[in-house]
Amino acid sequence: MNVIECNGLTKMQGNHTALDQLSFSIKEHTITGLIGRNGAGKTTLLKILAGHWKETSGEVTVFSKRPFHNLFVSVNSIYIDDQLAFSTTMTLSEILNEASRFYPNWDKQLSERLFNYFSFHENQKHDQLSKGRKSTFHMIIGIASRCALTLLDEPTTGMDAAVRKDFYRALLRDYLDHPRTMILSSHHLEEMEDLLENVLLIQNGRKYLHLPMDELKEYGIGVTGRTEMVRQWIHNKKVIYVKEVGKNATYAVLKREGLPLEKAKQLGMELTPVSASDICIYLTNQTKGGIDDVFK
Amino acid sequence: MSLNNVDIKRVIRQQFSYKCKANTSLFTSMIVIQLIAVLFSLSGTGMIGTSIGYNGVSIQFYSGDIVLVFTMIWAFITAIMLTTKTYTETDYVFVANHLTSNLSNIAFLFVASVIGAITSLLAVYLLKVVMLLFFDHGWMAASQEISVGQWVSGFLTTIFYLFMFSAIGYLIGQLTQRNKLFIVIIPAFIIGSLVIFVGSTILMDISQFYFNDSSFFSVFIKTVGTSFILFLISMVLSNGQEVRK
Structure with a gap:
């Protein structure tokens, strides 16, 4: 009911x-x-x-x-x-x-x-x-x-x-x-x-x-790898969030559904789960860039 | 979890008793106002004096009218206060809707009128006691002996008048809650009408209509009827308004 x-x-x-x-x-x-x-x-x-x-x-x-x-x-x-x-x-x-x-x-x-x-x-x-x-x-x-x-x-x-x-x-x-x-x-x-x-x-x-809740926990997947490779790989895919981490490395969050994850692993990218809390923040991100960009 | 059915009369009763407990401070303010009124009354309402040779007589008149007027003002302001956000919000913390909130307010105002009537009539006795104890009058008497019947009808009409003033306050409160412009419009309207009608007898006629009536039954019909209409308008005005904004 x-x-x-x-x-x-x-x-x-x-x-x-x-x-x-x-x-x-x-x-x-x-x-x-x-x-x-x-x-x-x-x-x-x-x-x-x-x-x-x-x-x-x-x-x-x-x-x-x-x-x-x-x-x-x-x-x-x-x-x-x-x-x-x-x-x-x-x-x-x-x-x-x-x-x-x-x-x-x-x-x-x-x-x-x-x-x-x-x-x-x-x-x-x-x-x-x-x-x-x-x-x-x-x-x-x-x-x-x-x-x-x-x-x-x-x-x-x-x-x-x-x-x-x-x-x-x-x-x-x-x-x-x-x-x-x-x-x-x-x-x-x-x-x-x-x-x-x-x-x-x-x-x-x-x-x-x-x-x-269980599906939300599985909703996204985090991908970390060399910037060019990640950028190329996420092209034409449902990207939720992208951030550069460290020198020449990029972290991207994508919608997990239908992703060729095995291939990503073979390419040497690291796959990490995204917590429900983080995925909600990424999904509802309204700002361009991060708070750091304000101080540039 | 099974759903509970609701009995509107029960909710109104609960809200009424909740209000009686929650709004005790309003009665404290009433007592303070009445004591101030008693203090004002001590100066008396009039005096006549005469003397024959070396012997003089002076008669000082005292009246409890000021207490009654002050209590009416209190009823008026209390009713306005009940419509303010601070007071209505406490209703909607628990089970409530417009109808129960308004009806329990009206019930509360009626009880407030009864209590106001009792205390303002008793304040007259306080006045007499103060006279006896602290003033050195040679002789004291009531202007008229009052029978029990007269006292009771006086008590009841006092209730009705207080209730009517609370109804006026409640309507003004609801109007200003509906639109803040009324805070300006209502005083402007009252002052304006005082200026416009200064030469005419319309204001006198209104006060004559309500206050100069010796028939108990006719006073009852006028005051209770007016209160009923005013409360009804207030309820229609508050209907459909959002709460806890």
């Missing part, structure tokens, strides 16, 4: 096209990573799915319903980012208590355990928390609410490495016990590789790729 279906989803913000003819669907009980550069449209997409924002054109359905201000979608989904607003007079435990009354699947025991594990104090106020602590607290709400659709928009903002690791682990553990549909947007793809089943890569509001 598809939980989310988008068909030609377009979102205009003033004159800027935030989402451009986006079509994809997401199956039930999967974890999808929403990957894209800054300003690619990740937050816009998630806010439309959460029912906060209205699509300009195209069709979007969540649980077979149009999400915009739909109460049924609202009760079965939760949108978490680092800007959740809470009353300044309520304590953290009061906020969790209120959240538990809104979400029917709320696991009180789990929320209390996570609350204690991350050593929050009951009487702390939300606006006294640091950026990373806020993200951690929001994450507790996101996990404990056990919504059928959990949308996490850059959930690890400000978290330190140890907390991030704990967070991914907690997410996975709870997902295995209580399968649900999750979408995570993040810049840290390398950390989430083991967690994600699918990756939705968007660029400039358009869908670039929607692949299972």
Whole structure:
């Protein structure tokens, strides 16, 4: 069953096209990573799915319903980012208590355990928390609410490495016990590789790729060799990224599909796998050259 | 994971009780405003004096009207505040849509009006106590003895007036949320109409219509009816608006 279906989803913000003819669907009980550069449209997409924002054109359905201000979608989904607003007079435990009354699947025991594990104090106020602590607290709400659709928009903002690791682990553990549909947007793809089943890569509001994680890992291949040879060999092939490395050597990333790799080996070129994180960066590279070229 | 069905009444109740807990600071500001009003009231609203030979009588009048006016202003501003981004965003962290957000706001404003009415009527007693304890008046009396029935109808009409002022504030808030130009347009409109209608009785007629009515039932119809219409317009205005921008 598809939980989310988008068909030609377009979102205009003033004159800027935030989402451009986006079509994809997401199956039930999967974890999808929403990957894209800054300003690619990740937050816009998630806010439309959460029912906060209205699509300009195209069709979007969540649980077979149009999400915009739909109460049924609202009760079965939760949108978490680092800007959740809470009353300044309520304590953290009061906020969790209120959240538990809104979400029917709320696991009180789990929320209390996570609350204690991350050593929050009951009487702390939300606006006294640091950026990373806020993200951690929001994450507790996101996990404990056990919504059928959990949308996490850059959930690890400000978290330190140890907390991030704990967070991914907690997410996975709870997902295995209580399968649900999750979408995570993040810049840290390398950390989430083991967690994600699918990756939705968007660029400039358009869908670039929607692949299972395993296929994404195999998507590209790195080729290193003498510059002339590499340049000649990659001619007429799908080149994703080229960079000169050292003296008279070039590193190129190509789409693996249909490449005569044996021949490349015979020519003395070195083949290396490209990580999912790197391939996403290379695929969405919008700049000409590298940052070094700016300083030339 | 199975999907949960949603009961709109339940969501409104939850949001209402969430708001009561989250917005306690609004009531703190109300108490402060009413205390200031009591302080202003201590100067009295009027005085008459007469003397025969060496003996003089002076009568000082005091009234709780200032408290009521201040509470109306508070209700008005509170309603505007509820429509601002800071307050609406807290709604949409959890389960909400336009309808539940607006209806729970209206319920909250009604309860705020009830509490405002109770405290502003009790503030009159505070005024009397302060008079007794700190002022050296020879003799004190209420201008009129009030029966229980009158007190109750006075209490209820106070609620209705406060509720109506919150409805006006809520509409102005929604208008300015819809378009920031209204921040300029509304004061310009009010000041402009004061200038234009300076010679005519239209403003007097409006205030007469609402405030100079001795029939409880007629006040009820006017104030609650006006509130209903204003809230309805507000809800239509906020419908279809995006949240958490």
